Amino acid sequence: MDVTSYPLAWPFGWKRSARGGAMRTRFTSGRGEISLAAALDRLEAELGRLGVPDYNTIISTNLRLGARGFPLSGQPQPDDRGVAVYFKLNKKDRVLACDRYTTVAGNVAAIAAHIDALRRIDRYGVGSLDQAFAGYDALPPPGATNRPPWRKVLGIAEDENTSEEAIKAAYRDLAREFHPDKPGGSAEAMAQLNVARDAALEEIRS
DSSP states (O other), X not given: OXXXXXXXXXXXXXXXXXXXOOBOOOOEETTEEOOHHHHHHHHHHHHHHHTOOGXXXXXXXXXXXXXXXXXXXXXXXXXXXXXXXXXXXXXXXXXXXXXXXXXXXXXXXXXXXXXXXXXXXXXXXXXXXXXXXXXGTTSOOSSGGGSOOXXXXXXXXXXXXXXXXXXXXXXXXXXXXXXTTSTTOOHHHHHHHHXXXXXXXXXXXX
16 A cells, blocks of 8 residues: 555545544543553554554554654644554455544544444444445545646646656745645645655656
8 A cells, every 4th residue: 555654644535524623532541531652552452353464554644653663652743633544454455544633642542443343343243344344435445546646736737748856846836835834734735745746756767
């Protein structure tokens, strides 16, 4: 699956929560809100019960990564606190994503709880996991093929011969507009712009 652990690779076709509508997390660990480490442990355990090995999972957020390749605890909350978890189940690429809660940990824990609920469907014998995931099959599968073409993101016409310098210039102009520190900018838009730039450079260099 051509997705990144950092920055957040939000799955194409998945609806985002309304800005400002994020909820305070309802997930706890000990006496307070769940920590990122505890949420990741829950997610890892639920994926394991689902039969998904660690090496076949990508947890994608806007938190920088630690030594294990997982989001690192102790960082300030990013502007975009969404989480997407990519994995393979029964030989199919799957993704679950959540940005409903005000912390990355809350969104990780929500996905873990959702997987637990999906497993219950299979456990009680009324339905199967494949049936549980059937509603997601209408969404585009995760991967590079469903991302907006780099020319569209960078504003470069299909019939326009371009160079590395032109790509970098288009990127710089748009980065000034989309940077999270700018009015109207966002981490999500900046991440998409970074992916488009890298795809463009890779294509013209090959």
